[in-house]
Amino acid sequence: MPSDEKRTVVTCEEAGLDEHDSLATIRHADDLLLAKLGYxxxxxxxxxxxxxxxxVLSILTPLASVTVTLPFPLASGGHVGMVYGWIIPCMFVMTVAASMAELTSAMPTSGGLYYFSARLAPRRWAPLACWITGWANVTGQVALMCSSDYLTAQMIATALEARSDGAVKLGLGPTYGLMIALLVSHGIVCSFKTSILARINVYYVVLNLGTLIALTVALLVCSGGQRVSAKTAFTSFENNTGWSNNGWAFLLSFYAPMWTMVGYDSAAHLSEETTGAARVAPIAIVSAVASTSLLGWLLFIAISFSTASIPRLLQTDFTIPAGQLYLDVLGKPGMLVVWSILIVLGYACGMAQGVDASRVIFAFSRDNALPGSKWWKRVHPGTRTPVNGVWLVMALSAILGLLSFSDAALTSLAGASVIALYTSYITPIFLRLTSGRHTFEPGPFSLGWWYMPIGSTAVAWTAFVIVLFLFPSGVNPTADTMNYTVVVIMGVFMFASLSWIFSARKWFKGPVRTIGTSTSDDSIAHDGEELEEKNEMRIEEREMSG
Structure with a gap:
């Protein structure tokens, strides 16, 4: 892959094409680079x-994410949990986002993370690294899709409850039914042309950020007599988790930002549909994560100032406690206006996530890694979208949504999406620091020598978060209150591991080239040794010239 941004000419040989291949059909440098990567x-x-x-911002959706994840910091530190439990993890997440952006700039493909792992791992271990990363990413994408529509269903239930003054209160069954309806509608919408969906998301983001800023100001201005002092807002600590250790209780507030900060790899998965992907995708990742971190923190500070009683919010009858806060501060009309916008934004989040998840399914199936890959990798000739992959995502999300009948559904879905996705995030970053440190060729977006401290911080932080998210949110969990994250993660891990041991290790060789192949068993992972040799020669030449 070219590392010099001024280099615009890619030859047939470099692109992996024979002279007789239809190079004329590849219209610009993006497709030439993609061809060189093997697709x-x-x-x-x-x-x-x-x-x-x-x-990316539609998936992160700071306004809706802060609103629905408020129960975590409320119980795990109160005001301190809201203010510091958000910004501390966000600073560490930036190291993961920056590392991912560098990899995406060098290898902009729909496969994204698992492709990175295949290219950076030693040849012997490339297929296994690719297999682990791919299955982790697929699991996380489905869990995130499920949790997105589950929370949107909860927002609709809260709106109905507030509108009727508590007369209408949906149980778990009707809420699950709402989630299924949302999944079906998202299946239809996500089958449309990507250009249409991308354009719609721009308007959603304007609505998202505009409403967030307006709500932040409104909470500070309208809270009036119930607004707490700066000392309380920034230093008051309350432990309502049931855990006796206050330090451990505070760590559980990290659920809010970590569950929010997932899905920003969507820019990588949509890179084959992006113009100037090597530049655009990494900028989208870093800018979206940075803006979500800052705007979410400002909103949490405003919420901290306007929260007069933590127990009142925790004990509310509303499905989502933030509804009680907005009702107390803004009144019923104001709360319903904000909540209506939140429902729209939640739907937009599910739409963007459905597109992202379907591209992961498509890419992994293109490399024949999923059962029934021949169906899921098909691209509809009219819309040029993987319609079958879209509906597979929705079906799997509906099955995973059965967790919504548990009292710890939010914790379980958040934990499953965070652990699975961050496992897929950190695997290629770790390989970049180890086996790939001499062979990696950066694209236009490069961390330079900073890649080592930034990547090392990202790896250490992710290892800590994965352990944290396996614990239950409260003491003495029961069947209804236990954290089912371990069940979801271990279930997929066992299936993927057994599939590898008894079958996949014999035939899965990593990403499969779809262009310029000379044999039916040509894979990008097979090119690893040749790539390493070429890069070692380049390193030696540079040292000699230096």
Whole structure:
């Protein structure tokens, strides 16, 4: 892959093409780079920088994320949990986002993370690294899709309850039914042309950020007599978790930002549909994570100032406690206006996540890694989208949504998505620091020599978070209150491990080249040794010239 941004000419040989291949059909440098990475372009490149950033922001959706994850810091530190339990993890997440952005700039493919692992791992271990990363990412994407529509269903239930003054209160069954309806509608919408969805997301982001800023100001201005002092807002600590150790209780507040900060790899998965992907995708990742961190923190500070009683919010009858806060501060009309916007934003989040997850399914199936891959990798000739992959995501999300009948559904879904996705995030970053440190060729977005301290921090932080998210949110868990994260993660891990041991290790060789192949068993992982040798020669040449 070219590391010099001024280099615009890629030869047939470098692109992995024979002279007789139809190079004329590849219209610009993005497709030439993709060809060099081993893939034929199958999508229309219609996504711009603004649209790519908008899609990532729609998935992170700071306004809705802060609102629905408020129970975590409320119980785990109160005011301190809201203010510091958000910003501390966000600073560490930036190291993961920056490392991922560098990898995406060098290898902009729909496969994203598992492709990175295949290229950076030693040849012998490349297929296994690819297999682990791919299955972890697929699991996380489905869990995130499920949790997104589950929380949107909860927001609808809260709106109905507030509108009826408590007369209408949906139980777990009707809420699950709402989630299924949302999944079906998202299946239809996500089958449309990507260019249409990308354009719509720009308007959603404007609505998201505008409402967040307006709500932040409104909470500070309208809280009036119930507004607490700065000392209380920034230093008051309350432990309502049941855990006796206050330090451990505070750590549980990290659930809010960590569950929010997932899905920003969507820019990588949509890179084959992005114009100027090597530049656009990494900028979208870093800018979206940075803005979500800052705006979410400002909103949490405003919420901390306007929260007069932590126990009142924790004991509310509303499905989502933030509804009680907005009702107390803004009144019923104001709360319903904000909540209506939140429902729209929650739906937009599910739409963006459905697109992202379907691209992961498509890419992994393109490399024949999923059962029934021949179905899931099909691209609809009219919309040029993986319609079958979209509906597989929705079906799996509906099955995983059965966890919503548990009292710890939010904790379980958040834990499953965070652990699975961050496992897929950190695997190629770890390989970049180890086996790939001499062979990696950066793209236009490069961390330079900072890659080592930034990547090492990202790896250490992720290892800590994975352990944290396996614990239950309260003491003495029962069948209804236990954290089912370990069940979801271990279930997929066992299936993927047994599949590897008894079958996949014999035939799965990593990403499969779809262009310029000379044999039916040509894979990108097989090119690893040749790639390492070429890069070692380049390193020696540089040292001699230096």
């Amino acid at each position: 034929k372009s199958e999508f229309r490149r219609k996504i711009s920088l603004i649209e790519s950033t908008a899609i």
